[in-house]
Amino acid sequence: MCRWLAYIGAPILMEELIFKPKDNLIQQSLHAKSPRTPTNGDGFGLGWYDKQPNPGLFRSIRPAWNDLNLLDLTSHIESHLFMAHVRATSQATIQETNCHPFRYKNWLFVHNGQIANFGQLHQSLLAKVLPKYFENILGSTDSELMFHLALSFGLEDDVPAAIAEMVRVVEAAGKEIGIAESLWMTLCISDGESLWGFRYGSNGKGPTLYVSPDISELRRLNPDLKDKFGEFAACIVSEPIGNFQDSWKPIPDNAKIVIQNQQIVISDFNP
Amino acid sequence: MCRWLAYIGAPILMEELIFKPKDNLIQQSLHAKSPRTPTNGDGFGLGWYDKQPNPGLFRSIRPAWNDLNLLDLTSHIESHLFMAHVRATSQATIQETNCHPFRYKNWLFVHNGQIANFGQLHQSLLAKVLPKYFENILGSTDSELMFHLALSFGLEDDVPAAIAEMVRVVEAAGKEIGIAESLWMTLCISDGESLWGFRYGSNGKGPTLYVSPDISELRRLNPDLKDKFGEFAACIVSEPIGNFQDSWKPIPDNAKIVIQNQQIVISDFNP
């Protein structure tokens, strides 16, 4: 099980969310509470937007908790929109190209979950990626392939429609080899302006997903940061961070969240 | 351009060929003589056979010349059949899964050269790999794909026939997108008992390939090692190593070399 967070709001140093809060992503990666996933030590990644046209990426196969570069970068780079991901896997090899976020031009993508029996579906799903996106696949994860399938199905034009089609295609491929329930995911996607989050499971039970409380509550809970958040700020996470874990709002099963123009909309996601 | 060597004979410490000779593979990797390839600092790998059923593999993305583990391993592991490879690339990512040798069960495979316009052929060639071999592909190189194509075309039964078919398939795929000459390679392959080497270029000019002089000459040239070589020993290299570079015999263009039952046979290879 992987963990991730995404932030959109006024520019802040990335450490404010990645290292400083109680129970932050790095602590979570080291002291997993769930017995199923003892530790997220299989690499990590950061993707951030700034004034450059495409986002920056920093990915490493070291455990996040012992990477000095990560500490320095997050305490020096400010961003108004970023994602961080820590990985735990027993599947695809530990290599930088298997670390999230994945990037295509101005797009970033992180994932928690898995395609069941991916080994059997890998080759046929790869064949469905459009050639123009194919050479952007550098690793061997189900996550990166899900991203490139969604790109092939029109992600750049309509995010929810492309993700829905990706889900249908993966589930159909699963059914062809006799797997009734094949997908289990939370996703976060950005084009540099908006943020899309998805929580989905073929069996109706996707991994957890939370959104931060509204800006007034955020300011109340984080008095040190309140001047930094600006007019609007929101955070999506796979597991709550910070002192006020109860203040995070769970996203329901089979739902999506879209953060756009300082508006947060949560709605059903039924591919 | 990559460099590699392969040895078959009485068991020797791998350092005898990898570190000790003048102009050895590590020195070559650091001080490339050709202006086209300044340095082979993009990872390396070792594969060796011992009494276990399948070969061992040690691959690293560090430059071979500064890897302390490599120095220790080659000065402690003895093998009667091993391959070493140093990589220089401007193409596929630097990651362990892109380092040679590649392995499938008891088979090892190293490659120097390239498929022209691989980016355009990658997806369609991947689709030709048999599903049973597909999940053994962990990286993104043309080399690993060539190995798995050859496996799919019967490498385990008939090495030269499978390699010839792989060449034909790659060249046909190239022609379909208008590339007249698409393959340029030396290969070395082993099943743990025999050694196959290939030198081939679609234009008739493959990269260089050499075989060591016969055992009596080897003993004369390497007096320190003469008792270690046993009754038979042979080495195939992409570029000569040691003090007596003129003693190495070049393999002709479009030819193969088979070392089996202490016999060396060089013959044409015209797929």
Place this chain on the structure above:
Amino acid sequence: MCRWLAYIGAPILMEELIFKPKDNLIQQSLHAKSPRTPTNGDGFGLGWYDKQPNPGLFRSIRPAWNDLNLLDLTSHIESHLFMAHVRATSQATIQETNCHPFRYKNWLFVHNGQIANFGQLHQSLLAKVLPKYFENILGSTDSELMFHLALSFGLEDDVPAAIAEMVRVVEAAGKEIGIAESLWMTLCISDGESLWGFRYGSNGKGPTLYVSPDISELRRLNPDLKDKFGEFAACIVSEPIGNFQDSWKPIPDNAKIVIQNQQIVISDFNP
């Protein structure tokens, strides 16, 4: 808190102890049971003796559980005497030169524990290392320094006397800056023939240390391995491994264990 094991006996593949037993060192490193040390993901190392004059060393900063090279090496290298160590630290940097075992000529050394307030004692303790050993210090850990102090105090001639002197010197240095209890350790040391283990705490409570049951019990508990163990085999561990954790014998506090000429002697260690 680090974890380690050491083996002496008939040559076995290192994986037999490192990967195969239930609750082996790698599993321990990933699923630490103690809340104080959540995971040993800060590098690992192997040191092994074979017929070469000095032991081989393989050290890496990757978590042991995701290092493919480690898996391959331990399933291919046989040894009659080896040590393995997994590291968890909040102190010295994660780098290969801080990974155990440490080596000097034919000697190997692993450590679990710490020198209290090491930062304040580091420089003055370094000054006590004999110049002939000084340049063998490549990292920045208290462990490596303890080894080189012991070397300077005659480890090569009398292991227990040199370790006792090292303890006295460290504790005296601690007292000079007002620290009453400054040392907490288990150690394992070998010259390639014998194995010395120490359990010590300035406060009388060192970290845990166990020795395997005698050879007849070992054979009974590990029927698969019984023919491999030969006439004599023994294992020292920081924490029990395998199915029969109760069969391991705890070494008492402030004690040493010496395994020499197929004899195991446990005695007091009171520096």
Place this chain on the structure above:
Amino acid sequence: MCRWLAYIGAPILMEELIFKPKDNLIQQSLHAKSPRTPTNGDGFGLGWYDKQPNPGLFRSIRPAWNDLNLLDLTSHIESHLFMAHVRATSQATIQETNCHPFRYKNWLFVHNGQIANFGQLHQSLLAKVLPKYFENILGSTDSELMFHLALSFGLEDDVPAAIAEMVRVVEAAGKEIGIAESLWMTLCISDGESLWGFRYGSNGKGPTLYVSPDISELRRLNPDLKDKFGEFAACIVSEPIGNFQDSWKPIPDNAKIVIQNQQIVISDFNP
């Protein structure tokens, strides 16, 4: 031999100097022209100042030319004052803590050159570092030790005086063991506001050091960048970069360069 560059001026993306110019630092690291140093593949580092109180650091043991993170970071991080360094060594281990720049609070330090017979002088020179700086030493290079000696001799108050004292102390230590000429260096140092460069050799022949031409010439030579340079910009390099190598001004032997308040002053340095 290492290579480095330092920049001070209006904020620019670091890639403008590190990756974009012809014969840039990365190309230099791969295609060394001098036969003595075939390649700078032994790690690299970046240090940059921004609005945070202390500089950021990114160091890696990978060859600079194959580090994807480096490419991303330099194309996203802007700085008005930064240093980059590529390393080639046959001495101290390849590890991040041996990569330049070295940092202490708001100070950065890079070095090219060496202390002769450092192995014999290492321990006695370490003893001369003030305790308050000692625990900031994380690696094993002569470079990092030179920095901490200079800190101990008052670098934070008077850079040239502290460097001169460091030189005298190193040369005196050398003479004690019979080495007449023991130091060979170029240095670059910053406190975040000023830049100091030194070129020195005990024998009067230090490694090369160059300063960029004045701002009007810089604008003429780099028309693409001319608007980015602002009112003042200067660069110090171990070897010229860019298309107009003749425009760089060599710093004489045994000299220093100070860039402060948009003024460049070159003067003698005779410790």
